[in-house]
Amino acid sequence: MLKLSNVTKQFGNHTAVNNLSLEIPESEMFGFLGGNGAGKTTTFRMILGLLDKTSGDITWQDGPISYNESHLIGYLPEERGLYPKLTVKEQIIYLGRLRGMKKQDILKKLDEWLERFKVPEYLDKKVQELSKGNQQKIQFISAVIHEPRLLILDEPFSGLDPVNVEMLKGAVKDLKNQGTSIVFSSHQMEHVEEMCQHICILQKGTPVVHGSLRDIKHSFGKKNLDIRGDFSTEYLKDFQGVASYKELPDGCALQIEDEQVAQNIFSSLQGKGFVRKFEIEEPSLNDIFIEKVGASYE
C-alpha cells in the first residue's frame, strides 16, 4: 500500500503540489490525471525520493521509501531516456543490476520480455537504431525487469501505435494481477477509464477529484443524454436542467443535471415525432476532466 498524506511541494513561491493525500492498495491500478504542469511528475519524483517534499508524508508498506527499497520499485519516466550508443542487452543489464538483479536473471527475463513484445532480434541492437515505439518497449522492460512491487508509469502509452498500446496494456494488467501496485498518469482518458479502479485529478497541484472511478461518475451527477429523431430538438437548449447542448445532424447530445430531467424531456417529446434513439449514458472521464479542469481555464 502506497500512502501519501498531506504532501506539499513548493518551489520558492510556486506551489507545485498542494496538500495531496492518496492511498493505493496492492494489486490496484491508480490513474493520475491532470493538465500539463498539474504536478503529476513532481508527485512521482517525490514518491521516488528524487525531490524532497516540503511537508507531508509518503509511506509504502508502512515505512518511508528510501534507496534500500529501489529494487522493489519500477519507474518509467515521462521523458524517455536510454543510452543511445549501448545495445539493448548492455542497457538492460546495467539498469537491472542497479535494481539489485544478477546478470543471469536479467538475461533470462530480458529474453522473455523481448519474446513477449515480439522483438527478440533487438537484443544486440543499439538503442539509437530502434524506432521510437520500439525504444519505448525497451524503456518499459527496463522499468519492470526486476518485477517491482510498486510501478510508476508516467505517460506509458504516449507515442505508440494502437497495436503496441494493446501489447503494453496487456503487460501492465498482468503485472497488476501478479500483485504490483501501479500508479500511472496519462492524458488519454480512455486508457485510465479502462484500466484504473481509482483516480485522482490534479489541477495546478491541488486534487480536485479523488476516489473510485464508479463513485466519481456517480457523484458527478450529470449524465449524458443522446436523442435521435425526425424532429427539431432546438427547444431543448433552454429546457430546465440541461447543462449543455450539442447539435447533431439527426438529433442532439445533451448533458443533463440528473435522471429526472431525462424523464421530463422524455415526456415533452410526446407527439413531436418518431424517436429513433433515447439513451442515458454515464458521464465519461473525459467529460469529468473537462468539467473539473477546464472550468478553471475560463
Add this chain to the structure above:
Amino acid sequence: MNKFWTIVGHTYFSRVKAKSFIITTAITLAIIIGFANISSIIDMFSSDEDSSESVLVIDESEGYGGYLEEGGLSEGTGIAFEKFEGTEEEAKEAVVSEEYDGLLVITTDENNLPEGEYYANRISETGEQTAVEETLQQLKVVVGTQQAGIDQETLETIYAPVSFQAEQLDDSARTAEEMNQSRGLVYAMLFVLYMTVVIYGQMIATDVATEKSSRVMELLISSAPPITHMFAKIIGIGLLGLTQIVILFGGGYFAIQANEDSMAGGFFDIMGLSNNDPAIYIYAIIFFILGYLLYATLAAMLGSLVSRIEDVNQLVMPMTMLIMIAFFIAIFGLGMPEATLITVTSYIPFFTPMIMFLRIGMLNIPIWEIGLSIGLLVLTIAAIGALAARVYKGGVLMYGKSGSLKDLKRAINLSKKE
C-alpha cells in the same frame, strides 16, 4: 555499496572497451616508443649513406693543409680532407659531379694566419660546413700560438675547464644536486596532473551531461542516490585515467630501458627519476589523488548543470582556467621555488596539489606545512563534495536553457525542501 561498484564498473568498462580509447592510447604509446627509439630510427634511415664526408683541400698557404690530413686536426670530425694538386676549376668540377662533398681553399692573411674559402653544392646541407669551419679555427689557434711561442702543453692547460664547486652552508636547503634530481620528477608530476585534470575532468563533465541529455539520468538516480552516482562516476573515470597513465608510462619506461646503452641511464638522470627520496613518490601519489578528486568533483558538479553536451565546454572553462593558472605558477616556481608567490599559493587548495608538491620536491619543507596544506585540501574537497552533491541532486533534474554558473543557485534550490 554494490550499486556504487556497478556504476564504477559500467563507467570504466564501457569506456575502456570503446574504440576511441583504444586508438588514442595506442597512438600515444606509439609516439612515446618512437621518441624512446629516436636515435635508432635516425640511424636506420641514415645507415645507407656514407657517414664520413670527403673534402678536397687546395693549399695556397705554406703547408698548413698538412695539419688537416689524416691523424691531424681532422681526427674525430668525420671529415676526410684530401689534398688536391690540380687547379681550383678542376676541383670545383669534381665537387659539382658529386665525387667529393666540398672544396676548401686555404690561404693566409696578412698575419700569416690561415684563412679558408669553402665550396659545396649546397651550403646549408648538414653540419659538415660547421665542422670544416671549426677545424680551420683550431688550425688557426695552433698556428697562432706556435707563432707566439706557446707550446702545446701550456695551451692545453689554459683551455682546461675551470674548477668550480658550489656548496651550501644551510643544511636544511636541498643541495643543487638534489634539486636537479627532483626537478624532473616535479615537472613530470605537474604535467601529468595538468593533463589528467584537463582530459578526464572534461570527460566526467561530458559523461554527466550525456546522461542528462539522453534523459537516462532520471532512471539512474531513481535506482541509486545521486551522490553515489556522482562519486562512482569520478572513481570510474579516475580508474580509466590510471589505466591509461600506467600503459603509457609503463610502455615508455620499458622502451627507454630497452635502449639502456644509448640513452637510458642518461635520460633517467636528467629527468631526476633515479635516486630520489622514496618519500617524494608517496607525496606525488597523495597530491595526485587529492588533486584529481578536487577537480573531478568540480567537473561533475559543473556537468550536472548543463542539459546539452554543447554547453559543457563553456561551463568547465572556469575549472580549466584554475588548473592552467596553477600549472603556470608551478612552471614559474621551478625556477624560483622560494618566491613568496609560490609559498602563498601552495596553501590555496586549488593550487596545492601542484605547488606544494613542487615545494616539497625543490625545498626542504617542515612537515607541519605539508600537513597543513593537505588538511586544507582535504577540507576543501569535503566542502566541494558536499556542495556538488547538493547541486548534482537538483542539477540532474534541471532542464532548459543553461550554460552559466547562475544555475548553481537554481540547482541548490531544486534540491532543497522548499
